[in-house]
Amino acid sequence: MTEERDLSVIQVYQSMLRELGFSVSRRELYRHVASHKTSRFWVVPSSAKRTLYRMMYGVPIKNQSPERKRMYSEILARVRDCMMNDHTMTLSRAINHVILQPAPEFYLSPGTVKRIINNDARHRQK
DSSP: OHHHHHHHHHHHHHHHHHHHTTSSOHHHHHHHHHTSOBSSOOOOHHHHHHHHHHHHTTOOOOSOOHHHHHHHHHHHHHHHHHHHHOTTOOHHHHHHHHHTSOBSSOOOOHHHHHHHHHHHHHHHHO
């Protein structure tokens, strides 16, 4: 899944680079890519289930980036809506359904976007 996400990040980066060119700094470009909408929530279902169960039961989640916190909050809100609209939906099915929905952003830091882009450039040089 990480490879798919990274490929999606690279595609958005290349598209924005063509569109914006050098009118913005690289740092700004990485920020634009990080906040760009994407086809799904880039999280493994089992990890999402563990984290969301903990959130629902008030268990503190340590060492989580602000981007991940925002992502899981958005997923949890959608899961709750999904279950309210379909009372037969289990929590597990709702999570699986929601994480495949389009996401409003990648939920990555600009630094992570930079690392993905730099890793791609290094692999292409080999």
